[in-house]
Amino acid sequence: MAKEVFSRFDAADYLKTNEDIAAFLDAAMEEGGDDPEYIAVVLGTIARARNMSQLARDTGLSREGLSRALSGNGNPTMATLMKVAKALDLKIQVVPAVSAGAASNVPEHSTAS
Helix, strand or coil, X not given: CCCCCCCCCCHHXXXXXXXXXXXXXXXXXXHHCCCHHHHHXXXXXXXXXXXXXXXXXXXXXXXXXXXXXXXXXXXXXXXXXXXXXXXXXXXXXXXXCCCHHHHCCCCCCCCCC
């Protein structure tokens, strides 16, 4: 019986366009958006897809520092994440976490006196 050999899977190999990257990051935020380590690893994957060395130059950070910050063991600051997003031509956007139906249960302020 022949032994099966599998190649290493790396999501960075499949992130070719800005749309791919946005969809990947969007899915990651949906899956683990409350876990900063997870999001850092996802940004690290995107950085590898886009050329980590160039990204380091674009952000003004060292390649080693950027790699460390975007690893599962890193602890990037919001400033670092914003620099990375800008260098990747991404926009970080905040949207309500509740659905429109749930939002209707929120009391409105009355303008009547």
